[in-house]
Amino acid sequence: MKGTIPFVFLIQCLIIFHYCGEISGESTTIVPAENVTILLDSLLEGYDKRLRPNYGGQSIDIDVSMLIYSFGPITESKMEYTMDMYFRQEWLDPRLTFNQDVVLYLTSEMSSRLWVPDTYFINEKAAKYHEITSKNSLLRISRDGKLLYSTRLTMTASCSMDLKLFPFDKQNCKLTLESYAYNTIGVHYYWLKNGAVWIDPEISLPQFEVQGYSIDVNTATYYVGNYSQLIINFYLGRQISYYVIQTYIPSSIIVVVSWVSFWIPRKATPARVALGVTTVLTMTTIMGNAGSSLPKLSYMKAIDIFLGVCHIYVFAALVEFALISFYDSPSFEQARQLVKEARSTKEDEGEMHQRGQSNGTNGDVRITVADGEDVIEGEVTVHDSDENILQQCICSSITKCKQKLTETGFEPDSTEHKARVLFPLTFVIFQAVYWIYFLFIAHSSPDVAGILS
Ligand SMILES: *[C@@H]1O[C@H](CO)[C@@H](O)[C@H](O)[C@H]1NC(C)=O
Ligand SMILES: *[C@@H]1O[C@H](CO)[C@@H](O)[C@H](O)[C@H]1NC(C)=O
Numbered sequence: 001m002k003g004t005i006p007f008v009f010l011i012q013c014l015i016i017f018h019y020c021g022e023i024s025g026e027s028t029t030i031v032p033a034e035n036v037t038i039l040l041d042s043l044l045e046g047y048d049k050r051l052r053p054n055y056g057g058q059s060i061d062i063d064v065s066m067l068i069y070s071f072g073p074i075t076e077s078k079m080e081y082t083m084d085m086y087f088r089q090e091w092l093d094p095r096l097t098f099n100q101d102v103v104l105y106l107t108s109e110m111s112s113r114l115w116v117p118d119t120y121f122i123n124e125k126a127a128k129y130h131e132i133t134s135k136n137s138l139l140r141i142s143r144d145g146k147l148l149y150s151t152r153l154t155m156t157a158s159c160s161m162d163l164k165l166f167p168f169d170k171q172n173c174k175l176t177l178e179s180y181a182y183n184t185i186g187v188h189y190y191w192l193k194n195g196a197v198w199i200d201p202e203i204s205l206p207q208f209e210v211q212g213y214s215i216d217v218n219t220a221t222y223y224v225g226n227y228s229q230l231i232i233n234f235y236l237g238r239q240i241s242y243y244v245i246q247t248y249i250p251s252s253i254i255v256v257v258s259w260v261s262f263w264i265p266r267k268a269t270p271a272r273v274a275l276g277v278t279t280v281l282t283m284t285t286i287m288g289n290a291g292s293s294l295p296k297l298s299y300m301k302a303i304d305i306f307l308g309v310c311h312i313y314v315f316a317a318l319v320e321f322a323l324i325s326f327y328d329s330p331s332f333e334q335a336r337q338l339v340k341e342a343r344s345t346k347e348d349e350g351e352m353h354q355r356g357q358s359n360g361t362n363g364d365v366r367i368t369v370a371d372g373e374d375v376i377e378g379e380v381t382v383h384d385s386d387e388n389i390l391q392q393c394i395c396s397s398i399t400k401c402k403q404k405l406t407e408t409g410f411e412p413d414s415t416e417h418k419a420r421v422l423f424p425l426t427f428v429i430f431q432a433v434y435w436i437y438f439l440f441i442a443h444s445s446p447d448v449a450g451i452l453s
Pocket of ligand 1: 030031032035100
C-alpha cells in the first residue's frame, strides 16, 4: 500500500502537467480587457483594410473549409439546389501579429475593419448571410497573425441536370468559388488539409440522397488574369420509391384495369367504352402529374417511356374494342338487306319460326333461317314489336358478318382471345426489360467517386 501512494501521486502530477500543457497551448493567461482593447487599437493603428496582406509581395494562401448542415431543396424545374453551411476561410496577415499570449475571439464588428477575402461563388444564384440576432460570423486572430473567418451562408446555386434517366438519374452538382478581384498574383485558394468538407450525415432530402462529394482545385484563365478556384462536386442519387408509389404502380394498375374490357361481353358497349375512355383519361392525368415538377425538356425521360407505353396499351385496348364492334355490327341498312334475303329464301324453301315471346314488350326470340346448307340463327331480346325487325336485323346480320369475316381472316372472338393473352404477356415483358435496363444497365455519366465523411 505504501509503495502505491507515490505512484498514484506521480500519475496525478503527470495528468495535471499534461492538462496544463494542453491548455497553455490554447492560451489561458487571463489578459485584462483593457489590455485587449489596447492591443486591438494598436493592431488597427495604421492598418489599411483596402490592401491585402503582403501587398506587392508574395501571394497569400487561403485555406477553405465548409460544414454543410442542411441540403436542399433541389429544384429540377429551375435546375438549382440550396444549402446551408458554415463557410470558413483561414489566412495569414503579417500585419496582425502581436506579442501577447492570447487568441482574439471577435465578431463581424472587427471583420468589417480588417481585410477579408472577396470570395464569391461562380454558380451562385442567390445567397444570404444570416443576421439574426446579429451577423452570424466569427473572426479569430492568433498571435502569429493567422485569421479564421467563418460565416453562415444559405446559398442557392445552379446545377445543370441531365434528366434523361429521370427518375433513375444521379445528379452531380458543382459549386465553384474564387476571388473576384485577386488573381493568382494575389490569392491562392486551397482546401483545408484536414476536414475540408463535412456534410451532416443526418441530412435527409425528400427525393435525393447525398451520396458523396469530391473536391478539386483549378486555375481559370480569364481576360483579366488567372484565378485560383476551388471546386466541390456533390453526388446526389435520386430515391425512386416516391415515383414507384406515385406513378409506376398506379399507371401499371390502370393498364391492367383496361384489360378487364376483354372479358366484358362485346354487346355491353357502354361498359366497355366507359372503361376504355376512363383508363385513357386517367393515364393522361398521371402523365400530366408526373412531369409537373420538371422543366419543359425537349428530350424523352425514362419515366416518359414508361408512361408512353402504358398510354399506348390503354389506348390499344380501346381501339381493339372499336375494331371488334365495327366488324360485329354492320349498318342497319346492310342488315335489312340480309333479312330480306332470308325472308325471300323462306318463301322458297326455308322456314322462320319465332318462339318464347313471353309478352308484348319483352321476351326472347329465336330465329332460324335455313338457306340451303347455310343456317343462320340468332337470339334477341325484343323490347317493342316495332323494333322487332331491327333486332332481327342485327342478330341475323351478326352471323352473316361473322362468316364474312372468317373468310377474310378476322374473327372477333379469336381476336378477343388473342388480346387476353397478348396484352398481359407483352406488358410483363416490357416491364421486365424496362426495370432491368434502368436499374442495372443505364447509369448517369458521373458515377459516385466522392466519400461522405
Ligand atoms: C496589462 O497591461 C498592464 C499595463 O499596460 C501590464 O502591466 C500588464 O502586465 C498587462 N497584463 C498582461 C497579462 O499582459
Ligand atoms: C495564365 O496561365 C497561362 C497558362 O496556364 C499562362 O500562359 C499565362 O501567362 C497566365 N497569365 C497570367 C496573367 O498569369
